[in-house]
Amino acid sequence: MTPLTVTPAVTAVRTRRSRRRAVVLASLAVLVVALATLALTVGAASLSPGRALLALFGVGDAGDLFVVQRLRLPRLGAALLAGAAFGLAGALFQSTLRNPLASPDILGIAGGASVGAVTVLLGLGMTGMAVSLGAFLGAATIALLIWFFAWRQGLHSIRFVLVGVGFAYLAASLLAWMLASADERDAATALVWTVGSVADVRGAELVMLGVGLAVLTLAAAVVSRWQGPLALGDDHARGLGVATDSARVTTLLVAVGLVALATATVGPLAFVALVAPAIARRLTDDGGPALSVSVATGAALVLSADIVAQHGLLGVAAPTGIVTGIVGAPYLLWLLATHERRTRA
Amino acid sequence: MIDIPPTTVTPRASSSSGASRSGDLTAHGVSIGYDGHPVIEGLDLTLPEGRVTAIVGPNACGKSTLLRGLARLHPLTAGRVTLGEQEVTAMPRKALARLVGVLPQSSVAPDGVRVAELVGRGRFPHQGWFGRHSSDDDVVVQRSLVATGVADLADRPVAELSGGQRQRVWIAMVLAQETDVVLLDEPTTFLDVTHQVELLDLLHDLNREHGTTVVMVLHELNLAARYADHLVVMSAGRVVAQGTPADVLDEATVLEAFGLDARVVRDPVAGSPMIVPIGRHHRPDGTPAPDGSTEPTS
Numbered sequence: 077m078t079p080l081t082v083t084p085a086v087t088a089v090r091t092r093r094s095r096r097r098a099v100v101l102a103s104l105a106v107l108v109v110a111l112a113t114l115a116l117t118v119g120a121a122s123l124s125p126g127r128a129l130l131a132l133f134g135v136g137d138a139g140d141l142f143v144v145q146r147l148r149l150p151r152l153g154a155a156l157l158a159g160a161a162f163g164l165a166g167a168l169f170q171s172t173l174r175n176p177l178a179s180p181d182i183l184g185i186a187g188g189a190s191v192g193a194v195t196v197l198l199g200l201g202m203t204g205m206a207v208s209l210g211a212f213l214g215a216a217t218i219a220l221l222i223w224f225f226a227w228r229q230g231l232h233s234i235r236f237v238l239v240g241v242g243f244a245y246l247a248a249s250l251l252a253w254m255l256a257s258a259d260e261r262d263a264a265t266a267l268v269w270t271v272g273s274v275a276d277v278r279g280a281e282l283v284m285l286g287v288g289l290a291v292l293t294l295a296a297a298v299v300s301r302w303q304g305p306l307a308l309g310d311d312h313a314r315g316l317g318v319a320t321d322s323a324r325v326t327t328l329l330v331a332v333g334l335v336a337l338a339t340a341t342v343g344p345l346a347f348v349a350l351v352a353p354a355i356a357r358r359l360t361d362d363g364g365p366a367l368s369v370s371v372a373t374g375a376a377l378v379l380s381a382d383i384v385a386q387h388g389l390l391g392v393a394a395p396t397g398i399v400t401g402i403v404g405a406p407y408l409l410w411l412l413a414t415h416e417r418r419t420r421a
Numbered sequence: 422m423i424d425i426p427p428t429t430v431t432p433r434a435s436s437s438s439g440a441s442r443s444g445d446l447t448a449h450g451v452s453i454g455y456d457g458h459p460v461i462e463g464l465d466l467t468l469p470e471g472r473v474t475a476i477v478g479p480n481a482c483g484k485s486t487l488l489r490g491l492a493r494l495h496p497l498t499a500g501r502v503t504l505g506e507q508e509v510t511a512m513p514r515k516a517l518a519r520l521v522g523v524l525p526q527s528s529v530a531p532d533g534v535r536v537a538e539l540v541g542r543g544r545f546p547h548q549g550w551f552g553r554h555s556s557d558d559d560v561v562v563q564r565s566l567v568a569t570g571v572a573d574l575a576d577r578p579v580a581e582l583s584g585g586q587r588q589r590v591w592i593a594m595v596l597a598q599e600t601d602v603v604l605l606d607e608p609t610t611f612l613d614v615t616h617q618v619e620l621l622d623l624l625h626d627l628n629r630e631h632g633t634t635v636v637m638v639l640h641e642l643n644l645a646a647r648y649a650d651h652l653v654v655m656s657a658g659r660v661v662a663q664g665t666p667a668d669v670l671d672e673a674t675v676l677e678a679f680g681l682d683a684r685v686v687r688d689p690v691a692g693s694p695m696i697v698p699i700g701r702h703h704r705p706d707g708t709p710a711p712d713g714s715t716e717p718t719s
Contacts, residue, residue, distance in 0.1 A: 085537065085563070085566075085572065085575035085576065086537045086541075086559045086562045086563045086566070086575055087556070087559050088575075088576070089535055089536075089537035089538060089575055089576050090537070090538070090541070090554060090559065092576075093535075093538065174531075301545075301548075304542045304545060305542060305545050307531045307534075308528070308529075308530070308531070308539075308542065309525075309527070309528070309529060310494075311489075311494050311523070311525030311526075311527075312525060312528065314492075314493065314494050314514065314523075315492060315494065315518065315522065315523035315524075315525065315595075316518050316542065316543070316545045316546055316598070317513075317514045317515035317516075317517065317518030317519070317545060317546040318514065318515075318545070319514050357532075357533075361533045362533055362534065362535070362538065363530065363531040363532060363533040363534025363535070363538065363539070363578075363579075364531075364534075364538075
């Protein structure tokens with residue numbers, strides 16, 4: 077029993093950490109299943125959970141099948157997938173830039189995705205894959221511009237955030253201008269691109285979102301190994317053998333892809349990418365980036381926001397993005413009010 | 422639960438009692454600058470393997486910049502660095518991180534991270550694509566915690582520790598990298614004198630027990646003189662003097678490098694040279710300056 081071969085304390089810390097993460101993930105999974113059941117059963121045509129479940133697997137009368145499979149399931153899927161994508165993207169941004177404010181919606185990268193998507197949709201008149209591509213190009217362009225203006229012998233996260241906030245305004249103005257000039261488009265389309273909504277997502281878009289999310293999640297799993305060293309700062313990360321600049325670029329590229337993918341499908345759901353990772357980090361509380369937990373919190377957050385948006389908000393159906401904004405804005409204020417104090421501590 | 426076979430890791434001391442493996446760390450014509458302003462130009466320097474080297478010099482003399490260049494934390498504008506036969510400058514970063522560990526000047530731990538987990542990040546250069554932690558890694562982490570005297574703190578959040586404890590934890594992380602060379606940039610800053618001495622004792626042990634080459638930038642001249650086998654004195658981006666502290670530290674060198682009038686006496690405890698600054702108020706007119714001449718006070 078020498079300290080060289082027996083490591084109870086070290087192993088215990090590691091075991092406790094992974095156990096806590098497993099418990100958090102399991103609880104979130106239970107929450108998501110409960111919310112999903114709610115989403116499938118509650119609505120204009122109320123179904124019992126049993127009937128909804130049967131309809132999910134194609135058993136039941138035509139009305140049930142239509143309501144569950146055609147109306148509610150795509151909406152549920154869009155909420156879960158987009159929430160997961162925003163949550164993961166936000167977690168990657170925040171931990172890579174070491175700043176809880178550095179989320180793609182605050183930085184204007186989600187705005188860039190909106191501008192890109194709307195340009196393709198309204199300007200070029202194309203749909204489907206091309207819209208996602210446009211969203212990705214828009215998001216990547218904004219990201220590169222922020223990079224260009226924030227780079228001074230390395231990447232300083234506070235400058236990145238400030239420059240990004242500027243570009244967020246630019247993107248919002250561009251978007252407003254494009255939507256104002258496109259008078260033949262109906263209000264609902266405009267709404268999707270300014271506040272975001274998981275309603276009316278069609279099957280093909282959903283498949284693309286799902287496949288894209290799967291691919292980018294794999295990529296995120298590969299780049300996530302840099303997160304531990306990067307979280308210690310550039311000098312430590314380099315000392316541990318990470319080429320920090322290329323690691324950051326690669327990681328942010330994956331995150332930009334996630335934002336573009338989700339924004340192209342459901343629009344910019346405000347604050348999800350900001351709030352979901354913050355909740356996830358509080359739940360795990362181990363100093364890690366909480367990537368997997370952010371995926372789950374993002375999904376749960378958007379799904380509950382959409383349930384509130386459909387049924388809860390003063391009895392009036394509202395776009396999902398309105399609810400996420402109402403939840404997210406106070407958090408942002410709290411974060412801004414306490415950020416300085418905590419970084420100094 | 423993870424079973425740890427009792428023979429997974431051979432203690433490093435047995436393979437390396439005193440004998441270094443990687444060779445001298447050498448700068449060949451190294452130039453380093455910030456924003457196009459050169460701080461160091463064409464510097465040649467050899468830091469002997471298996472020794473404790475302290476780099477001292479006044480503020481802004483380029484000592485930290487040199488260390489950052491040697492560790493590849495900052496790019497060289499010219500020249501190259503070798504470790505024995507190996508080209509440090511051309512090596513993949515991860516391979517370098519298995520040979521050279523570095524403790525930068527400022528270290529901020531992420532919120533909520535615990536001591537054992539932070540030290541575990543020192544294992545990164547030894548891990549594969551998905552960074553899985555193995556039980557071998559646990560053994561190394563545990564050994565590093567024991568070596569730095571923070572094993573009892575394994576489960577504590579780093580943010581809750583005192584400055585001295587925190588600095589030991591960061592050093593434990595560098596030790597967990599298991600490198601032949603350890604570079605430290607002012608490791609004793611922000612520590613009180615007790616913790617400074619404790620930390621330097623720790624680095625001395627590391628060097629004597631494992632033959633680790635230790636290179637540190639130090640502010641405190643007297644501690645540098647006491648703990649270093651090899652002392653490098655820098656001023657304005659140049660090496661003014663180098664060698665054993667006893668050979669290097671005399672009143673002329675201190676005056677040249679630091680612009681400081683000082684007496685150099687024998688440290689009553691360690692026998693190393695000890696610098697006693699004179700200052701403006703302790704040289705009454707007529708009192709002979711150290712070299713016997715009378716200098717006017719300005």
